[in-house]
Amino acid sequence: MARRVQCHYRALPQPAQPFGRASCILTAVAWLAPTGGTSRRESPRASPSLHRGHPTVPRSIRPAGPSSGRASTAVNDINMSRWRDHAEIVTDSLWIIDRRDNSGAHTGAYWGNFVPQIPRQMMLRYTRVGEWVLDPFVGSGTTLIECRRLGRNGLGVEIDPRVAAGAAASVAAEAATQGAKTAVVTGDSRRADFGALLSGCGATSAQLAILHPPYHDIIRFSEQPGDLSAAGTTDEFLSAFGEVVDRVTPVLDSGRYCVVVIGDKYARGEWVPLGFHCLGEMLKRGYLLKSIVVKNFDETRAKRSHRALWRYRALANGFYVFKHEYVLIFRKR
Template sequence: MTYHNTMITLDIKILEAIEAVNELETLRNKITLLRNALISANEMDFQTNEQAILLRKDVVLSEIEQILQAQTLERAKYYLARLKKGASQIKTNGINDLNLARWKELTVEGSSDYIVTDSLWTTEKKRVASGAHSAWYHGNFMPQIPAQMLRRYTKKGDWVLDPFMGSGTTLIECKRLGRNGFGIELNPEVIKEAWRLIQEEPNEQNVITEVCEGDSRNIALLPRLKQHGVEKVQLILMHPPYHDIIKFSANPNDLSNASNTETFLQLFGQIVDNVTPILQKERHLVLVIGDKYAKGEWIPLGFYCMQEIMQRNYCLKSIVVKNFEETRGKRNNKGLWQYRALMGGFYLFKHEYIMIFQKR
């Protein structure tokens, strides 16, 4: 039996009463009773007040098992004290709401709280397309990307800017996770559909969602933020066109219409210049991008864009390499593409980058 994703709270008073016991056998008996009660407990059965910390049932049970296995009273009490601390203490790194006192729960793969800490992401599962998320927009990213970044680099109530909003994936995740979202998009048709989907997402955490039509190179951001009583955002998430791999519109200001790589980078740099002043100091900018081929050459767009950002007073925190699903066209012509790769001496793209920078 596994209890993945079942959450409970523990009454600290019960743990304190067990801690007062001075005989190993008695302590074990009391812990066994607690374990049995926990096994049959429904979610929230153990909740005592609104401030209680939610704990993962499977992790708590494994810690309880550790107490039962202890060979001495001192050891059992040591594990018990650790459980009590984790059940009563909230410890964060100051920029997110992740409880580091319960960090183990965040690293259990497959759970809904899972936080990726490795620089290699291999997502076998299909993208989450529930609720307002749908795959109507060619060139969108999987909601897991903004979800991970929001939980890692922001707190509830923080402000997040997405200057390449597209279908609004980031803003929908912002609503789900209780962050205020600010999206900019050049294409009015795309905004219309994105706004409809964003509105469909329930606003249970009462956040603000601001969407603007415009060119992210020169749209005035500060006045828009000031309307909501803020002057800074706590995270910028950028998912620009991978130059001309997908043409998003016929608009000459669209980065996917840049005539060459140099122009693309120039336009991209102008956007970084426009958004940087409203990012709070020491907070993060995330870039999601892939490379491309042109005339038989690998064009390292990701690294070129990385340089553009680093020239603007940011330090690089991480480069995550993430696999991506093949497009339907590529999947149907797999053999042909493999032949071309062998013939031309190149490798088929299977990855993109999530780069994380911190404003100095």
């Protein structure tokens, strides 16, 4: 039986300060222990599907446990001698997700959060049960909720104390499976000592990193110093993004994967290819690009109520309305 970990949470009213090595958890942390208690998770049902030429696979079909022998890979629990049993895992580079998964603790209320199907796919493909996932832009906690569902351990950092508190509550509402441990920390990921934070969780490194930064200033998430959505220029945004990558890289095991979920923006009559710019930042740091997934992108709240206006603007100004974002998959050399 998994050992219970004491649960505590403390949110301070002041903005998070830069991390230092001496203080691995600076302003707030939620240790979310595996429990057998109740949660808001719903009974298994069909998951929102990815249109890829075959029927939807129910959520009740879970990935096989760790397999033995040479048939399994080193970075996941896929049994290659029974590869047909893993139909839930998508291998196509175009993802059309009809609707986000709002089951259990997931909610679409937070502006700019990404669909749970993305971190779920990444964990199934690039981690094994019991490994550690790092999310330096944890937001509403989507990645960590999926960690608890899939038996992965997760550490997330959020710069806004109020958002971090909400994420901790949401993640705690999801029952943990297979002994998963998760923690939400308030702080600036550009200054975070992820090694110390992982050490405080009993880990020495991470086996997967999932980065879903703001798409620059499309949505202003907070007034916190260091919030990437407050960067004044594209160059400043990319510099800050690179600082986060520089903090993540030392704690990510060699040969393991870093995923960047990012979309582009349109400003002052110009398409700004944030996705390609972030790709360049990763390549400059020696990462190997493994895949680019293009995912359909639903309208933001702001655009949803002005659909006709955006169509008019597109027709009048020679551009196309955003309907996609990128899932960039890198391997650390």
